[in-house]
Every structure is written in structure tokens, then in C-alpha cells.
Amino acid sequence: MALLERSEWYDYTRMTNWTPKFVSEEEVFPAMHSGMADVPLSVFDSYDEPYKISYREYVDVQRQKDAGAYSVKAALERADMYNRASPGWISAAKLHYGGVPVVEYHASLMESRFVRFAKAPGMRNMGCFGAMDENRHAQIQLAFPHEYIDKDRQFDWATQGYRTQNWGILAARNLSDDMMMTRDVVQTAIMLNFAFETGFTNLQFIGLSADAANAGDYSFAKMIQSVQSDEARHAQLGTPLLKLMMENGHEAEAQRMVDISFWRTWRLFAVLSGIPMDYYVPLEHRENSWKEFMEEWIIEQFERNLRDLGLQRPWYWDYFLEDLSEEHHGQHIGTYSWRPTLWWNPTAGVSKNEREWLEEKYPGWNDTFGKAWDVVIDNMANGRMEQTVPGTLPVICKVSNLPVVGIPFKTAKIEQITYKGENIQFGSIVDKWIFEQDPERYCRTQTIVDRFLAGKVQPADLGGALQYMGLGVVTDPADDSMGYSWVDEYRPAAAE
Amino acid sequence: MSENVATLKPLKTWSHLAKNRRRPSEYEIVSTNLLWNMSENTPPEAGQGLAMDEWHHKYRYGSPLTHSDWDGFRDPDSLVYRTYNIIQDGQETYVENLCDEYSSLEHDAGLAPEWLEALEAFYTPARYPLNICMMNAGYGAAFARSSTIVNTWVYQAADSLRHLSRLAYRTAELKKNHPSRRFGDSEREVWEHSPAWQGFRELFEKSLVAYDVGEHFVAFNLVAKVAFDETLVAEFARCARIAGDDLAALISDSHMRDVERSRRWSRALVEYCVEDDPANKDVINGWLEKWVPLAERSVSELLLILPGADATAANARARKFRNDLGLDR
Incomplete structure (x- = not known):
């Protein structure tokens, strides 16, 4: 007899539910943590994780993955990626590193709550x-990113960002606190593992990885693929839970969690992935447009997943399909205009060639978003730089915490309601719907503008606001990644 | 965009590590200052005032175990994910080779009937408390006060899953070699009904609901887990050797290395808290007074069914661990 197969002993690792005696079951699995309080503990024994791995296999595989990723890093440090890469790619990398690692860290706290409070032993x-x-x-x-800190201080946002009150950080924290940190483990697993991870992380991790490799940043490409290979495994822990919800009278709750999560995630990724893919990554290195990635990686797969599980497409699907060609273009103009408030130097990405590409991928772009850029470019080309940064406060959505945008000169998507005497604004009908599902969950959120109006930002001017958001503290206020060299082709002299 | 508030100097490492004036270690670069929910002053951006927020206020920020700088804690092993897997892959390769080797020598077939009975009553039912060990470490990770403390709990949870998995493996192997016995079938019944186990069951169930993060750390990592490890790892290994079950002894020795790591960071955390505020020692001693008697009773009751076991020695070792930290019991 040699070693046993995993299947011969695996079940013993998950036959671990017992009946508590010295404390009550409700104390061990409080409803606020464990969820589905009306379903008996024994029902959860049938939870069957689709992607099985043993501890022994895990430490072996993961050791090898790290050896691969870190050796590429060591080799490429010598290749001096930072000084060779285009400014656009550096913008994308900084946006990523400032926004992503600490959220992933908090996902490990979320998974640890599953370890403690999940009623299903397999979960x-x-x-774990x-x-x-x-x-x-x-x-x-x-x-x-620590390797680049001596070249560029903006990489410091990778650790300092989430300790600031930067508006972009507040938006990412709001989503994470809502979907990952403050709900019971069942709702959390549906929102994070099922909707967010199986739905969206492919975008950032496969999509951006392809762009990174094309842009010559092989260490980023390799690292991010390696990360995604883990996501592909643990993302699946929500699926058997969805089955249990469907079988035990929790269909409506499951559908609601999916609908909330899909929208919130979509809107955040429009900034995190959408802007870099369509504007920052150098034109010659773009694999696909953001919309094409969404259609290929998200829409088809996610729709199929939902159908297989007996769930419906979110009720706002048609509205979402329209948003695919709008939201990130609007957010790009917004973030670029408010560039001093960013932790990365943004790339405009609207040279004449790039505009041609945008028009091809998003027919009508030049007549809509392009017109707004015409105004910005005209001011820049004629030396009126002070007019290229807004002088008024944006409207911020109470749910997404992102600026409310729309198609310039056409649609403003602003929605509002009055709750407990307060006028509350939203960036879409879906954000408003999310708020209405559980107003108490969102009503105490203070957007960056709420804070400004409440006198929390002092002095109450641009300098004070930048300081409050970590600019001038962690790094200097950001600026165009190319030093506006891209404007040259639009200057009057160039036209002559 | 030239109205900069200030022009900041270039950095050699993360700004929060720059003041140390030395090159930071890999451990510091990837482990420090990562939590965004550090104190009452950093409420959740959504869900403020709801049940989970209240939980943090009551059990994290409200704990009597305090520190003025939780972020300053450092794991004495400086363990990071990358090195954890290197170390544990090495250990698992070793243990897997042991299992392979002993299996080819038909080790299980040669075990004495009295020892097989002990394995059935004492060893394989341990998967229930081992699962609770993992659950408790999960709680520690989810609600710890700094990222450096979170990490030690995360790796400890994985260690518990390691132990649980090897136990599951051995359960299946023993069942295969001794089909007439109840390996794999009787563990839940033993855990829930055997009088010898009820002390540990009470201790472990109660430790699960010690939700105050300070008390949870003391009740579990300084008391319940120490009692468990002295009984189910150390004492078990000693008796296994006497009974001729070298395989069990060698596997347990390997788990003991994980146990020692847990004790190193637990010791460091106690020292870190007491150094910051000596009143923390009284707080910890207060919790020990509440938890140690139940733990010692659990050890004594369970070791009655392990041939050759010495409960007094096991409890003395557990006490020595705490006494060496300057604690009362």
C-alpha cells in the first residue's frame, strides 16, 4: 500500500459540524455573522466545494507559484522596466497598486470570517x-511596487492610500466595507466570491495582464496571472452556497445580493480597469477595448453562470449595457480634470490617433465625450491651463462615492431622493435602488463633498482639500503623466 | 498644476518605514500598517452603526487588553506567505514520506489492540477540536488590531487545517487497515458523548464565544490551545513512542514545530502589551483565573483514556509556558 488518494480521506476534513452543548448554537453561529438563521446546521453539511485541494497540495503548488513570480521579478528588476515603460503604463500600474493590494488584504479578513462563522464545514x-x-x-x-519607490514616490500609495481620505480611496473602501466587511458570511460570499470575483476579477487580472505584457511589464503580467490562478479557485466558494440558498427559500435574497454587488463592482471597475484599458495603455499595446473585454469576459460568462444557478439577470441589464459605453469615458474626463487629487499621474489618451481608435471602438465618441475634450484641449493648446481644472465641487453619488457623470451636453444621470429630511444624490437609478434596499446601511456615509460641506476640510479651499485627501502629504498633487507633451499636435503652431 | 502644497522628497522605502533609518526586511515591507479599521476613529464607510460596526466597538475597540500602538507589533518569526509555504511544503514532504514509508512496512497492521482502542477513543475524534482550533484562529484573524497580528493568526489557522488534514488522512488509513473497528464512523459520537472528552468540549465551545479579542487571545492561545497541544500533540507523541507507534510520534513532532511558532508569537504579543502598559498583566491574569481551571480539568479527564499518559506533567508544561511569561498560572 502506498499513499492514499485525496478522495479517500478528503471528506473527513469536512465532517466537522457538531451539536454545541455548553453554549447555544446561536452563540456559536450568530445570525448577524453566519446568515440563513432559519436553515438548520445539518443542511450545511451538504455544501460541496467544486474546486478541491488538500493542505499538502496547497503548500506545494503555492510555493512553486511564488518561486515563479518572484524569480521573474528578480530578473526584470535588472531590466529596468520603470525607466523603459511608457508613462501611460506607469499610470495604470500606480492606479492599480494604490487601489488593489490593501483591498485584497481585507479580503483575507473576510475569508477569515468564513473560517470562523460559516455553517458549512467545507466553506x-x-x-482558510x-x-x-x-x-x-x-x-x-x-x-x-516597493521596488519602484525610490524612483517614484507615488508608489507609496500602495500602503499609505487606505489611511488617507482620498476620494478614490473612499469609493473603494465604501464598496469593500459594504460588500466584504459588514455583512453575514452568506451574503458576503455571494457578493464577493460569486459576483465580484467570478464576475469581475478576470478583467483586472487577465485583461490588464495582457496589456501589461504588451507594454513590456512582464513582472506585472506574470504576477497578476499568478494572483488570478488563486482567485479562480477561491472565487468558487460562493457557488455551492447559492445552491443552498435556492433550495432553502433564500432565492430573493440571493438575487438581491447579486444585483447590488454586480452594479457596485461594475461602477468601480469602470474606473479601476476601464480608464487604464482605454486611455492609459499605449495605443499600440491595447489588446481589446474595455467594452470588448466586458463583453467577452463578463457578460457572456456571468449570464451563463446566473442561468445555470437558476438566477435572473439583474433587473437593470439594459441600462447596464448602455452604461458600458458611457460610464468610464465620463469618469476619465472627471478624474483627468481633477488630476491634482489623484495618487497617480493620469494620461489623457486623447491624441489624434487615439481619438480615431476611440471612435472606432465607441461609435459616436467624438460627438459626445470628444466634444468635452475639445474644450479641454483648446484651453491647453492656448495656454489657459487654469481653465482645465474645475472650480466647483462635483456631485458625488451617495452609494458609489464616485462623481456623477454622463454623456457631456446630453444626459446627466443624477437621481435624488429625500431621506430623513436630507437630499441625497445618486449617479444612477441603480445606485438609488441600492440605497432604498437598506437606507440605514448607507445614510451615514459621508462623501468627500459631504465632508467638505460639513467643515471637516480645513482650510476649505483647494489646498485644504488636497491636504485632506493626502496630496501634499503622501505625495505631491498629481499632474499629467506626459507633462502635456501630447497637446503639442493641437497647438496653433502645429496646425499651421 | 503648479500650486503644490509642498514638494516631497524621494523615498527609499514606504514612508511609514523610512523613519527606521535602515533597509526594511521583506517582512516589514509586505506586512505592516495594512488595516483600515484601526480604531473607533475609522468607522466603516458603509454600514456605520449597524450590527457589525457595533461588534467592532464592543469586542475590538472596547477590549480591556490595550496598546497605544498595535501597528508596532512584530512577529518574532518574521513569517511571510512566501516563506510559510516553503517551510510547510518541506514539513509536508517529510510527513508524506513518513506515511509512504510506514505504509510499505505495514505499520498499522502491527499496532497493538489496546493502542488501536486508544487511537479510536483519543486520536481520531480530535478532528472536531482541531476544526475549532481553525475556527478560533479565523476569529483572531478577522478581528485582530493590526495586520502583523492578523498574519500570525492566518498562518496559525492554516497550521490547524494542516493538522486536521493529516488526521483525516490517518483516519482513512486506519479504517482501511482495521475495517472491523469504527475509525471514521465513531468520532462525532465520541466527541459529543464520551465523558473523557466533555471537559475539552466545554473548554473549546466556550473559547469559541469568548468574543472580546483580548480575552479570546488569552482563552484560546494561552490556555485552551496550549492544553490541547500538550495533550493531543506532546503527550500523545510520548505515549505513541511507548506503544510502538513511531509514525504517530514522528507526525506529532512535526506538528509540534507549528505549536512552537504559535507560542513564540503569543509570547511576543503578551510581552508587547505588558511592556506598553503593566496593567495589561492584571487583565491577562484575570482571564487566566477564569479559564485555567477548566483547561486543567479537561487535560486530566482526557488523558485518563491515553495509556501511559501523565496529566500532571502535561498541565505543568502548560503552566510553565505561562509562568515563563511572568503570568500567574
């Missing part, structure tokens, strides 16, 4: 690997 075990995975993702995505 507790998978949560998930917590390890997310610990890895934080660490590897801090180790890599």
Missing part, C-alpha cells in the same frame, strides 16, 4: 485557503 476549510490566498495577494502586490 470553513476553503475560507482563501484567507491564505488573499494574504499572498496583498504581499506580492506590495513587494513588487
